[in-house]
Amino acid sequence: MFSTAARALASRSLPRAPSILPPSRSMLTVSRLSPSVAELTLDKAPANTLSLEMALAFSAAVSEIEADPSVTALLLRSSSTKIFSAGLDISEMSGPEPARLADFWRAIQGTYLSLYSSRLATVACIEGHAPAGGCLLSLMADYRIMTGGGPRIGLNETALGIAAPYWLKDMFVETVGRRNAELALLKGTLFTGEEALAVGLVDEVLPLEEVYPRAKEEVLKLARIPAKGRAETKRLLRGAAVDELLAGREADVAWFTEFVLEEGTQKGIKAYLDSLKKK
Numbered sequence: 001m002f003s004t005a006a007r008a009l010a011s012r013s014l015p016r017a018p019s020i021l022p023p024s025r026s027m028l029t030v031s032r033l034s035p036s037v038a039e040l041t042l043d044k045a046p047a048n049t050l051s052l053e054m055a056l057a058f059s060a061a062v063s064e065i066e067a068d069p070s071v072t073a074l075l076l077r078s079s080s081t082k083i084f085s086a087g088l089d090i091s092e093m094s095g096p097e098p099a100r101l102a103d104f105w106r107a108i109q110g111t112y113l114s115l116y117s118s119r120l121a122t123v124a125c126i127e128g129h130a131p132a133g134g135c136l137l138s139l140m141a142d143y144r145i146m147t148g149g150g151p152r153i154g155l156n157e158t159a160l161g162i163a164a165p166y167w168l169k170d171m172f173v174e175t176v177g178r179r180n181a182e183l184a185l186l187k188g189t190l191f192t193g194e195e196a197l198a199v200g201l202v203d204e205v206l207p208l209e210e211v212y213p214r215a216k217e218e219v220l221k222l223a224r225i226p227a228k229g230r231a232e233t234k235r236l237l238r239g240a241a242v243d244e245l246l247a248g249r250e251a252d253v254a255w256f257t258e259f260v261l262e263e264g265t266q267k268g269i270k271a272y273l274d275s276l277k278k279k
């Protein structure tokens with residue numbers, strides 16, 4: 001955890017409108033791999049998309065796991081071996097009610113603030129596709145293990161006619177380096193596991209049947225690293241990025257909502273949603 005003050009600030013900014021449903025836990029499961037290691041499984045068929053409720057449930061689950069002092073590490077995975085997460089739920093952005101759209105973006109920011117700033121050692125087990133917001137979820141982890149061959153990972157926003165928010169772009173740049181990031185972001189590249197490994201977007205690539213066993217092995221190993229030193233090191237590495245979003249959270253909400261509500265953007269979103277449904 002970064003600091004009590006930063007956490008309090010983060011939670012104060014979370015949506016409080018009465019229209020927001022309480023986080024549903026049916027989209028996620030939390031279990032224990034060992035007394036000190038939790039496993040968080042995304043379980044929202046068909047594509048683990050991040051709707052408002054899913055994003056709130058995700059942050060709430062991470063916060064709950066963090067609140068247990070006996071837990072030192074977390075494995076993030078999907079119940080589907082085909083799709084880790086297909087990213088933001090595009091239907092949230094199609095013909096949206098403006099207040100819900102703003103709450104949706106605050107909740108997406110909240111997923112980032114909860115996991116990227118986590119005191120826990122975190123491993124993402126990426127067995128299936130992880131485009132855009134799916135890549136975001138995996139980038140927040142400390143270590144990524146992905147299936148080779150079929151699934152794709154990356155930030156494809158540009159190819160969809162949109163841009164990744166600055167805090168997601170920054171996390172990507174931090175991970176793959178400036179030049180690799182420019183090349184990939186400007187084209188909206190989705191990488192195979194092998195390509196992702198070559199640019200440093202993932203740390204290991206394995207055949208599907210080996211990904212989860214290896215991810216478990218790694219998270220159990222990371223759980224043994226002294227917790228205090230690791231948490232402070234993460235704060236030193238990531239604190240400034242997290243603080244920047246905390247300070248500019250509402251400006252980021254305004255950027256997102258204005259962009260999404262524009263007529264041209266709405267036409268693009270509807271066409272993309274229809275193309276996904278017609279597949």
Ligand SMILES: CCCCC/C=C\C/C=C\CC/C=C/CC(=O)SCCNC(=O)CCNC(=O)[C@H](O)C(C)(C)COP(=O)(O)OP(=O)(O)OC[C@H]1O[C@@H](n2cnc3c(N)ncnc32)[C@H](O)[C@@H]1OP(=O)(O)O
Pocket residue numbers: 046047049082083085086087088089090091093129131132133134156157160161162163164165256259260265268269272276277278279
């Ligand atoms: C132009 C749209 C952008 C809108 C944003 C606008 C402005 C925002 C400004 C800044 C924010 C920038 C941040 C954006 C981050 C994002 O995450 S945007 C979302 C990007 N995600 C994608 O492009 C992935 C789309 N999905 C796929 O490519 C494929 O589904 C897949 C992951 C490769 C898996 O393929 P597969 O064949 O196995 O499955 P299906 O395609 O049949 O999907 C199953 C089912 O799920 C529905 N679905 C898939 N993805 C989404 C999604 N992101 N949102 C909503 N619904 C999704 C799909 O329609 C199928 O539904 P069904 O037909 O009813 O079964």
